[in-house]
Every structure is written in structure tokens, then in C-alpha cells.
Amino acid sequence: SQQGEEDPQALSIQEGENATMNCSYKTSINNLQWYRQNSGRGLVHLILIRSNEREKHSGRLRVTLDTSKKSSSLLITASRAADTASYFCATDAISTLTFGKGTMLLVSP
Amino acid sequence: DSGVTQTPKHLITATGQRVTLRCSPRSGDLSVYWYQQSLDQGLQFLIQYYNGEERAKGNILERFSAQQFPDLHSELNLSSLELGDSALYFCASSEFRGSPLHFGNGTRLTVT
Numbered sequence: 001s002q003q004g005e006e007d008p009q010a011l012s013i014q015e016g017e018n019a020t021m022n023c024s025y026k027t028s029i030n031n032l033q034w035y036r037q038n039s040g041r042g043l044v045h046l047i048l049i050r051s052n053e054r055e056k057h058s059g060r061l062r063v064t065l066d067t068s069k070k071s072s073s074l075l076i077t078a079s080r081a082a083d084t085a086s087y088f089c090a091t092d093a094i095s096t097l098t099f100g101k102g103t104m105l106l107v108s109p
Numbered sequence: 110d111s112g113v114t115q116t117p118k119h120l121i122t123a124t125g126q127r128v129t130l131r132c133s134p135r136s137g138d139l140s141v142y143w144y145q146q147s148l149d150q151g152l153q154f155l156i157q158y159y160n161g162e163e164r165a166k167g168n169i170l171e172r173f174s175a176q177q178f179p180d181l182h183s184e185l186n187l188s189s190l191e192l193g194d195s196a197l198y199f200c201a202s203s204e205f206r207g208s209p210l211h212f213g214n215g216t217r218l219t220v221t
Contacts, residue, residue, distance in 0.1 A: 035210075041214055042214045096157055
């Protein structure tokens with residue numbers, strides 16, 4: 001069963017705009033990770049946030065974590081056409097990493 | 110380049126057949142994970158090995174089996190294949206539990 005659920009399922013924006021994706025999960029976690037997948041390729045790790053952290057930055061990425069609401073968000077600022085991909089949250093809970101079904105992001109030039 | 114190598118890239122086979130997918134983890138990583146990705150089920154965790162031993166099991170069918178060898182490469186065996194087994198199969202590796210996963214580019218399996 002899926003632990004994390006991303007929202008929205010799909011997002012279409014223009015270059016330069018910000019993109020926000022949300023992730024909700026059900027059980028307590030050790031950490032939450034965000035990954036990116038270009039069509040048909042392997043997933044690439046973007047950022048990891050631990051359960052005792054509330055916010056983390058990496059370049060144009062900003063991740064927040066609210067353990068009381070069991071939710072996380074990924075913000076991509078000043079998006080580029082090259083950011084077009086699927087984005088997945090993954091929760092590290094009991095035994096392994098469980099992925100959501102992802103958000104498909106389309107950034108138009 | 111993640112450093113994780115999966116072979117073959119594509120596999121087309123018939124129902125009832127058996128196939129073996131191979132994965133070489135990133136240098137230094139002791140953990141290997143197998144995931145299945147399909148349009149309707151998303152990314153499903155199958156099984157994890159750490160230094161040759163099975164550590165966690167997910168939604169892996171009895172027709173599927175895996176192992177990790179002393180040189181740390183891993184193989185996923187799929188038998189009595191059904192049309193529904195058509196999917197992308199990913200291998201990933203990590204340095205230790207909880208650390209980020211490094212994914213290979215997957216094996217696309219088509220069962221006809």
C-alpha cells in the first residue's frame with residue numbers, strides 16, 4: 001500500500017513560476033525524501049528531511065515537513081522547462097522506503 | 110550517472126516464461142532494493158537485501174524471487190510470467206538504512 005500520497009496528480013505552469021507539490025502520509029516516519037523521475041528513467045534523489053526538521057533548502061528547492069499534520073511540501077522556485085518531470089515523495093518508516101504515486105509537473109517555455 | 114547498473118534495458122517475453130533481471134549496485138553500497146513501477150500501481154517495493162541477506166519484503170509475488178551475491182550484485186527472477194507483470198523494474202542501492210536511494214535506469218519488461 002502507498003504510504004505517501006502526492007497532490008496534485010498533475011501540475012502545468014509557465015517557466016519562471018513557482019511549483020508547489022504536497023505529500024500526505026499515514027504513519028510516523030524517520031525521514032521523508034523527495035525524488036524526481038524523467039520519463040522512463042530512474043528516480044533521482046532531490047532532498048531528505050528528517051522528522052525533527054521543519055524546513056530544508058537546496059538550490060531552488062524548499063521542502064517543509066509538518067509531522068503533526070503528517071504532510072510535506074516541495075516548492076520549486078523560478079521553474080524551468082528542464083524541471084518537467086514526475087516528483088515523488090517517499091517515507092522512511094518501519095522497514096523501507098515507500099513511494100507515493102507522484103505529481104507530474106509540466107513547465108512550458 | 111547514479112552508479113547503479115541494470116541489465117537488460119528491455120525484455121520482451123511470452124506468458125509462462127521465466128526471466129532474470131540483474132543489478133550492480135553503486136560502489137560501496139551494501140543495500141539493494143527492487144521496485145516495480147506500473148501505471149496503475151505506481152512504484153511498489155518488492156524486496157531489500159543487505160550484504161547478501163534479505164532485510165525486508167514488500168508486495169513481492171511468490172512467483173518472484175531475488176538474491177544478492179557475495180560481490181553484492183543482485184538478481185530478480187520472475188517466473189510463470191503473466192501479462193500483468195509487464196512493468197518497469199528498478200533496482201536501487203544505498204549506503205545504509207535511511208540514506209537516499211540511487212536508482213538504476215530500470216528494465217522494461219513486456220509480457221506478450
